[in-house]
Amino acid sequence: MKKICFVMQSATPGTHMDYVYEMARVLHDEEKLPLTLILEKGSISVQPKWVIPQKFHLTPLRIIENFLLICSLRFTGHKTFYIHYSFLSAISAGIITKLFGGTVYYWNAGMPWQYKRPWVENLYQKLAFKMIDYLVTGAGALIPGYCDYYKILPDRVKVIPNWIDLSKINIDLSVRGDFRAELGIPESAPVLLFVQKLAKRKGAHLLPEIFDKVKKD
Structure with missing residues (x-):
């Protein structure tokens, strides 16, 4: 080897x-x-x-x-x-x-x-x-x-796409309703969270296509 x-x-x-x-x-x-x-x-x-x-x-x-x-x-x-x-x-x-x-x-x-x-x-x-x-x-x-x-x-x-370890990310689903209320987002509205710079190398150019798919689904 x-x-x-x-x-x-x-x-x-x-x-x-x-x-x-x-x-x-x-x-x-x-x-x-x-x-x-x-x-x-x-x-x-x-x-x-x-x-x-x-x-x-x-x-x-x-x-x-x-x-x-x-x-x-x-x-x-x-x-x-x-x-x-x-x-x-x-x-x-x-x-x-x-x-x-x-x-x-x-x-x-x-x-x-x-x-x-x-x-x-x-x-x-x-x-x-x-x-x-x-x-x-x-x-x-x-x-x-x-x-x-x-x-x-x-x-x-x-x-080689970047990767993350989900086990190290604390996901508390109970606060989703609080965030929606704070931001004025209806419960039925689909939400896509993008946490990165709005740069092509970060995949920002793919957001419009992803938004369209989220709306259709």
């Missing part, structure tokens, strides 16, 4: 990074995949042996440390690299796999071509996309943007 190097850009409690770490944990503990996690910034409350946090904070030292960590894992049999958002690790893994073999999967679902960045950062970003083998994103609607701006071939894009 191929060894996997999974890289997280940060571990900030209470953010979506909790789910990213949980995905890595499930793959390692429950699916029994030979996975090692590099954590660029932050820390895990209970840190298992398969998690390697970066120690340095100064940027030049962090860059060198990151490259050496990924290189050391490549020489211990890790040939598959999954990078979550980090341009730094995407470039490091890209260089190492081009020299010594391997495959780099890079997660990005933020429509970065719309952000205004200094030209140096834009150059660094474009280099990261050129160094990877596959882009992994969260929605098929984002694929044309990545392909057009970063010249990525469509067959080099993988889609």
